[in-house]
Amino acid sequence: MKLTGAEIVLRCLQEEGVDTVFGYPGGAVLHIYDALFNQDRVRHVLVRHEQGAIHAAEGYAQATGKVGVGLVTSGPGATNAVTGLATAHMDSVPMVVISGQVPTALIGNDAFQEADTVGITRPCTKHNFLVKDVAELATTLKKAFYIAASGRPGPVVVDIPKDVSAAECEFEYPEEVHLRSYNPTIKGHSGQIKKAVQLLRSAERPMVYTGGGVVLGDAAEELTELVRKFGFPITNTLMGLGGYPGDDPQFVGMLGMHGTYEANMGITHCDVLLAIGARFDDRVTGKIERFAPHAKIIHVDIDPSSISKNVEVDVPIVGHVQSVLADLNQVADKMGTGDPDRLQPWWEQINEWRGRDCLAYDRESRRIKPQYVLEKLYEVSGGNAIVTSDVGQHQMWAAQFYHFKRPRQWLNSGGLGTMGYGFPAALGAQMAYPDAAVVCVTGEGSIQMNIQELSTAKQYRLPVKILNLNNGYLGMVRQWQELFYDNRYAESYVDALPDFVALAEAYGFKGLRTDNPADVEGLLREGLAHDGLVFMDLIVDPEENVYPMVPAGAGLDEMVLV
Helix, strand or coil: CEEEHHHHHHHHHHHCCCCEEEECCCHHHHHHHHHHHCCCCCEEEECCCHHHHHHHHHHHHHHHCCCEEEEECCCHHHHHCHHHHHHHHHCCCCEEEEEEECCHHHCCCCCCCCCCHHHHHHHHCCEEEECCCHHHHHHHHHHHHHHHHCCCCCEEEEEEEHHHHHCEEECCCCCCCCECCECCCCCCCHHHHHHHHHHHHHCCCEEEEECHHHHHCCCHHHHHHHHHHHCCCEEECCCCCCCCCCCCCCEEEECCCCCCHHHHHHHHHCCEEEEECCCCCHHHHCCHHHCCCCCEEEEEECCHHHCCCCCCCCEEEECCHHHHHHHHHHHHHHHCCCCHHHHHHHHHHHHHHHCCCCCCCCCCCCCECHHHHHHHHHHHCCCCCEEEECCCHHHHHHHHHCCCCCCCCEECCCCCCCCCCHHHHHHHHHHHCCCCCEEEEEECCCHHHCHHHHHHHHHCCCCCEEEEEECCECHHHHHHHHHHCCCCCCCCECCCCCCHHHHHHHCCCEEEEECCHHHHHHHHHHHHHCCCCEEEEEEECCCCCCCCECCCCCCCCCCECC
């Protein structure tokens, strides 16, 4: 039986096990939306802006490990999706975004709602396709899902002209695809793995540094086994939080620009550094010349282009982190982990650094301190909530004070730093896990970027909890202006804020507000216990800064403390 291109799209999604698509309709995708209407295996979530659709699909993908799927129309629909695509590309989130396109005969004619989607999205996707023949549609979608989920994951765009979605052909979905120029390495080189274990056995001042690749690669169990086996201290990047239990005594906190004193000093003084699923981002390394200057570096990554790109390494291992970590554990079991007593002086040094209490803040203040709010959120939620964040000071405080116990519990935009990500991502996570506690930690600047998605939450009855740390400023911008621009607060003050409680109530939600530290715990308990969406507007100290802080261009050992 022949199917239309639109029907083929839905059959392909069904074959891939897709259960949820986030999107917004328009003329070029109406055939696909009609096919959606005529089936019941794939549910569609109607967002209120295409950027929201892509962020929601990202949140769904990050929370589940599945490929997130978005559906947008041509022209402005596709261009509105670009910020979400760039966000997913920077954070290696597996996504397939289907975009409509004007009919093939009109491509290049400046037709109504035409945009060069392939050209526009090429720099911010892992790959993209323009399908000009309906007979190639099923194979192209199979390739898209394979590329998105394999190797280093990322977003893939499939651009489908309207006449292709209307045309008919026989449907046959390939069981597998082979791409001659794309064959990710899965198994790490055995010789390199043995070299790595030998280095680890001899290390006297070791550090383990892991990034988002451990979470994406479902390698938390293997990582935890290795770290506990060797007894090494471990630090995570912002995107790696949850890859190792944040409440474990071997965890020394996040590293980098707003990392802990003990993590950054440990990196600076270690003699062997095991880096896993991390890309040596500038916010992690600080001044390159001062990053782990005394260390032999082992780097495990699925993407060979990431190895020695920013920092030269001594033992490169290309492979899937789960597979490589499993092999490292096996070899370590055979070779042994070395004399454990050699690590005692190193742990004494790390615990001395820990004694600095670099995350201290004024607990006697009459103003609400945002750090206190995050501590109480962790306590009230039992540390079990799925937490999304936007970008800014609140993001850093959440990373510092909420001790993530498991992978896929912490969802945020780390690479691109996209304000407006947090709330739609929370909606995507809530769609994936309807019974989970999902909290969006945000600020009064970020939440307004995609606040229209309150309508989406209302339509689908999504009980996300919004925790707004309202300091009346674009907080991180204000902090930099205070420290580096002589207190010239150019355009960082938000002097026209809405009444967020009234706004939430206008949508039929519950709104809560306080500026009293004594009310914080009770407000959080009330908000989390409510069975619908709650907007918790906490008026926090407008002058509070995020510390520690490594100034731009400085080394990790040149931190500014409180």
